[in-house]
Amino acid sequence: MIYLQLFWSFFQIGLFSIGGGYAAMPLIQNQVVDLHHWLTLTEFLDLITIAEMTPGPIAINSATFVGIQISGIPGAIIATIGCVLPSCIIVSLIAFFYFKYKELTIIQGVLGGLRPAVIALITSAGLSILTLSIWGQNGFSWNISDINFISVILFSTALWVLYNFKPNPIFVMLGTGVVGGVIYLIT
Template sequence: MILLKIFWSFFQIGLFSIGGGMAAIPLIQNQVVTIHNWLTLSEFTDLITIAEMTPGPIAINSATFVGIRIAGIPGAIVATIGCIFPSCIIVSLLAWIYFKYKQLTVLQGILSGLRPTIVALIASAGLTIFSLAIWGDNGFSLDFQLINYVSVIMFGLALFILRKLKPNPIYVMLGSGIIGGVIYMIL
């Protein structure tokens, strides 16, 4: 029964995550944290961090991780298949429709209308992760005692370095991870 729940949850994620892996993050969070309580919000943030760092699409990495956490290897396989199955069907269908009707202005209008929605989904995911990093599980608060100042300083420095020096973002992520690990081991 749990394998069916895992498959159905990730099938829905795969079905409705239009716009790539980052757009799938709010959907994964809803299924995994809110609906099924398979992970806490803090564990979910760790999941996203690991899924972004490992090779492959974030939604598939997340599905595999959650599946293995809930039901072992069979869970990982079922979750991964559930996540990619809708995409295979949808992409095949859309490719056929696009090549058949690509000259229609209605189709071009639909594609243009989807762009702002994808940006909003990605922004929502980013703000959720930012809020968790700065205020923790408490959520947004104006109470200065709840702010994680190490995270604020790390974020500010990383943003400054990325904007002014323009290094490879991977180096900034690695450096931030190492510095953050050292700081949190000391504290």
């Protein structure tokens, strides 16, 4: 019975948490703390902290941690599947209808209108990451002492290698990560 409750609770969270992981936090709190009393509010706040620090989407991390807390590894698997399944169903339906009706003029118009927005979102995320890596948490600054020159050199070198030699970008990222890790360990 607990597995069904875990699955259904996180299925609802996955279905109605539009806007990302942080938008799901009130839904998770409602299900986990208020409705089912699986965790106390203090435990829930600890869960948020752990889910933020762990790589991956915060809602899925939260589902996994709640599942482990309530019912061990099987609970973690059930809660995680419940959280992910609505997105899988929705994306599969969208893909089905896209491939079925992709030749329609209106669909092409909608997708054509979405492309600039997607490019803008990707560019914004890239600039945020670049700003964070070069200037740190404080953001852009005209003060030259705030610049992380190691990051600038690593980024410039990776860009140069990608442009001139056209290797697999994954290898460039891995190589830059290893070189950066070694440099930061030395300094």
